[in-house]
Amino acid sequence: MFIQIDGNSLTYDQIHQVIHEGYSVKISSDALENIKKSRNIVEESIINNKVIYGVNTGFGKFSDTVISKDDLADLQINLIRSHACALGEPFSLEVSKVMLLLRANALAKGFSGIRLETLQLLIDCLNHNVAPVIPSQGSLGASGDLAPLSHLALLLVGEGEAIYNGEKMSGGEALKQAGLEPIKLQAKEGLALINGTQAMTAVGVVAYMEAQELADLADGIAALTLEGLQGIVDAFTPESHSVRPYPEQQKVAGRILSYLEGSQLTTTQGQIRVQDAYSLRCIPQVHGAVQQVLNYVREKLTIEINSATDNPLIFSDSGKVISGGNFHGQPIAFAMDFLGIAMSEIASISERRIERLVNPQLNDLPAFLSPDPGLQSGLMITQYAAASLVSENKTLAHPSSVDSIPSSANQEDHVSMGTTAARHAYQIIQNSRKVLAIEAICAAQAADFRGSNKLAPETKRVYSKIREAVPTITQDRIFSLDIERLAKLLKEDVREVNYQLMH
Template sequence: MTDDADADADAAADSVVVDGESLTPEDIEHVARRGAPVHVPESARERVRESRERIVDIVESGQAVYGVNTGFGELVQERIARDDIETLQQNLVRSHAAGTGRELDDEEVRAMLVTRLNALVKGYSGVRERIVDVLAGMLNEGVHPVVKAKGSLGASGDLAPLAHLALVLTGEGEATVDGERLSGDEALRRKNLEPVTLRAKEGLGLINGTQLTVGLASLVVCDAERAIRAADIAGAMTTEATMGTTASSHASIQRVRPHPGQSESAENVRRLTRNSEIVESHRNCDRVQDAYSIRCLPQVHGAVRDSIRHLREAVETELNSATDNPLVFAAEEADERASGTETAAVLSGGNFHGQPLALRLDYATSGLSELASISERRIDRMLNPNIQEEYLPPFLTEGSGLRSGYMIAQYTAADLVSTNRSHGRPSTDSIPVSGNQEDHVSMSAQSAYIAREVVESTLCVVGIELACGAQALDFIEGQTPGIGTQAAYGTVRAHLEHLDDDRPIHRDMEVMTEILRSDALFENVERALDTTLA
């Protein structure tokens, strides 16, 4: 290995490597939620240096190039003198920091920082290596810009939120450091970082792109995949608790309608309930068919699983894409339609447009809403005295009447399901801006915010089903659940006691949501399955 490669390997050992090529949603979660440091390898730094040299070449040539020495948006025809180029970039960041609403939390800001850094190190934005160093330093030292949530249209990217972030690099704006709110200049210097004076193209390079959307979408992917895995487990538990059959998950049924998600969810139910004495005890019972929320679990869960997979594909592509405009290429990569010089070419396009993410985020939002909906219906089947099995007491509590048990948990689930359904689908909306120059926008940030809210609600609903499922299994005597469902039951009971006397059950919901977020449920279930079936 070369010295640079050795140094990269050592630095990356405990870090997330930000190379412009390989970032994943899990990497975003690791940096955003767990505070993992980042490392930019030498290969990426070399691309940044080469890209910057091309911008310098263009500036010295004196050619008019958008984003380098012209105005922005509708003001694109305004030529900027060379002496004013640095002022142009600083003014751009200041004027675009026009957000409002709530302030993003630290994990949202960190997701933006790491995704912006990764886009820049692809080497098509023309920024200096110093910009890369300061962004990486802010992540590694915990300097979190104060960013307003509202103001992005998802084209030209997430301009306003990214401008609030970029202000701090220049020593303006505000940031939090170790829980203290400081001016941008003081926040940087507190962590031995120097503010940056923006040069040609750098202001635009920092604010033009989809990094708010893709950062949040990465977290949505991670949470949504937890929700669907948890829903398979909860649904399998409910199937046992209501004396349902797993015949609807038979492999032959899935084989003749081979949607990938459907087959995967059906296989999960079969694995989770393997060796279940409960399922075996009523294999030849008089009930011909279960309700749809039990019987159609593979079809509904599978469709949701496919929608999340579709979102993941777009997110993984977007994370490692150049979404700036204009983009800087070597001259041989472009043609006569590009502006530039003999060695460098600049192409103006629309990679900042968030539609590839917005549409899939809205699709995933619809899927997650349905996942919460079918889970709520299974909750009702365990609680409702008009339809539940005779061995289950009303609302899963002994002495019902005196006690309400989990009655109101279903109310909460119903509220969350109804709220999920009430959200619009922003990707179908557009309001022209910038004097109608930017006449079609994606609203991708709004799609991301809604998806975040819906996945949070869905995790809560599925957590309620798991709590009710464990409570219902307590009333089945003499028969053990399946390998996977028994491990899930044990995980719930390790954190949540059987509901005997009434208690404030909001704590039960909070505990269950934390279990899902910690991945403890999945780890325990898989460990039990691997050990028993090895």
């Protein structure tokens, strides 16, 4: 099985197919022609001694330095080596592979002037399960993700480090074992490989897909909590949501009602109390607003994964070579900051529901859901852990996009910090998943005290899935193991869990 890329039509489903289902990648026939045409413009410009940034000039502040024809190849390899100064823990293998795919797709648009054989090697690496080791820190998110993408480019010239079939080795050895040959970069090619937003966008794509799945899961977990706390269903009925017609809010309210249909544990207004606390009553308003953010993020990432983001851009139809700023990551920086803020709120409201589940002053359940209150602490400290993660998220959610530090002797005087924003959003999502795992554990335990046989059919499926990873608590144990195990289940089996929630 394979997908075709042309720089214009890559989808999230296709990204998933390549990264997780082993689909191969091919260049479409139309894209092949466009790639060849833009390369011809580069070579003709060199023959005619036309000065083009990054082809026969230096980079950044050195843009006014003209390079001789004899040194054009050296210029490109020097660029890759000098710019490969990313630091810190490497991106995950998943992110590295997405970076390969997204960079290949951007180059396939045919505005970058790269040779077909260079692009084909990038695709061959993806198809042969060779992924570069790319440190995660060091990008300013303008002039592209220069540092991380340089580590990607090192692989193509047989340098740097790579993962081949799960084993870490030198880039050259990885190519050799995969039966591939490194290339020698020619004019413009080094710049074409590293001048783009594919690091922040790759992290953004992975973060978005996990966030969307987690936000959907949050509705089902919240529904189970409502049963554990004998929540009032009136707040979810269509009337109140029809007069504030946010589609996402209405959708969440409808889903909560569908999950709770047939429950013997929920209540109505005045049956036990007149209204619930905000963390229960306002689930549609908060979760719905998160879904609004996710729609925004999806829209921006969809544009970005099918964009030409390098510089200069080569327009073969007109023959123009234009130095612009499509490498500037501001659209993705804003989107990633917004994503981090939204997912922080998913965790924040979840933690408040956890507090209502364990606090004996806020419910009629055994204190801290303990099987023997006093002798056994039960789930008391799980709320501490959730509160700690929520507090950490508040720091991580400080917008990176409001920051800028000039670089390259002030030639590059405003940057996006988009990759930092994406990395922080991704970490927030990991933290938020653990908070939701804690809520799920507490909600399931509350259901045991209420009588799990009284759950709605849909939430009973959620309960059963939780109990696959976390047995009913009959005595104190090391709860961090339960939380980590369930968080892993929520990540690895999320589509199956969501199926249980949605069907």
